[in-house]
Amino acid sequence: MAYVPLTPLGAEPELTDSAAAIQATVRRFASEVLRPLGRQLDRMAPEAVIAPDSPLWPMYGQFAALGFGVDDLLSMPRRSAHAPWRSCSRNWAGATRAWRSRSARG
Numbered sequence: 001m002a003y004v005p006l007t008p009l010g011a012e013p014e015l016t017d018s019a020a021a022i023q024a025t026v027r028r029f030a031s032e033v034l035r036p037l038g039r040q041l042d043r044m045a046p047e048a049v050i051a052p053d054s055p056l057w058p059m060y061g062q063f064a065a066l067g068f069g070v071d072d073l074l075s076m077p078r079r080s081a082h083a084p085w086r087s088c089s090r091n092w093a094g095a096t097r098a099w100r101s102r103s104a105r106g
Helices: 017-042 056-064 070-074 080-105
Strands: none
Touching: 017 056
């Protein structure tokens, strides 16, 4: 029987180098951009959040500058320790898909 080292999450394989790089990039983006932006938006009135000059809109450009999209994130292996992050990304992905769908219908 082969020895399989256990990760902190159990008997799951380690992430590939590319998946680990994506994970590190997304975590850094979340802590440096999304969390502070979320705090700022939470203190704003709903109308101000969606206004054309809202700090929300530049965030999409910052995310696009990372070089991968929501579909790339969703293709990564699921890991139970990231359940809160995964839930957030799923909600964000669902909202993005809905927005794309509505935009395509014009």
